[in-house]
Amino acid sequence: MRKRIAAPQARRLGLIVSTVAAALAVLLYPAGTASAAVTPGGMISNSYSISGAPADGLKKLAFPLKVISQPNAPGYYWAQQYYFKSGQVGYIGLQPRTDSGIAIFSVFGSGTSTSHPNCRTGADGGSGTSCSVTYPYVKGRWYQLEIIQTGTNNWTGYVVDTSTNVWTTIGSWNVSSSAGLLRPSGVGFVEYFKSVADCGSIPYGQAVFGKPFVSPEPGTGTNTSAYAYGPCKANASYTLSGGEVTMTSGG
Known part of the structure; x- marks a missing residue:
């Protein structure tokens, strides 16, 4: 499994397990027999941009996020991706858990390192660094997911x-000096990474992705577009208004 770059793909902790389960399902349900469970993966993607950003890149990006509805169980991932000038990519987002939630901060590719206790080597089964922390976020409340340069390559x-x-x-990690600063554009996504009986069985979820910002650096952010994708895209919808994207899936 590799990182999402141009076309959004399903990304989250535990992807390898889901992939193995899907492979076994093909063996158990050959063509012409009863259908197997489906793993929806990515369902909606948004694109964002920062106008008036410095030419050499950004030292900060902040992504407002408000989860309105979700099951109190693993499955959903609400995330935004960011890109370094070199093209290296990472993501930051929130996932529900049965009694709480977690916040995730990852970077993909070689040349990364960390000494932070919340972080570990590897990202979604490939090279990179992943960090996570238990975080009991509240539905209906605005949060900001922030990535900030806190050292030369940190x-x-x-x-x-x-x-x-x-x-x-x-968490905190280092990238190679060739990574550069952050690009003023990127994409986000919502996915449902657990297997379900069919697309109609996806639990209801809804979240608002606010306009990204870079203050105190110059630049004005907005979400420019969105689209539904993946095997269960018929069970996903979105509205784009005032630079904010409301993503609705399942139910």
Whole structure:
């Protein structure tokens, strides 16, 4: 499994397990027999851009996110991707859990390292670095997912509760000097990574992806477009208004 770059693909912790399960399902349900379970994967993607950004790239990106509805169980991943000038990519986002939630901050590719206790080597079965922290986010509340340069080649991911202004560190890692700063555009996504009986069995989920921003650096961010994709795209929809994207899936 490899990272999402141009066309959004399913990405999250536990992808390898789902892939193996899907392979076994092909053996158990050959063509002409009863259909197997489906893994929806990516369902909706958004594109964002920052106008007026510095030519050499950004030292910060902040992504507002409000989860309105989701099951209190693993399955959904609400995330935004960011790209370094070299093309190296990472993502930052939130996932529900049975009694809480987690915040994730990852980078893909070679030349990364970390000494942060929330982080480990490897990303979705490939090279890179992944960080995560238990984070009991509240439905209906705005959060900011922030990636900030905190050293020459060091980047730190945070989740900010906008109602209390409490910052929580997700993790921190280093990239090679060739990575450069951040590009002023990218994509985000919502996916459902657990297997379900069929697309109609996906639990209901809805979230709003706000306009990204880079303050105090110059630049104005907005979401420019969105689209549904994947095997269960008929069970996904979105609205784009005022630079914000509301993503609705399942139900």
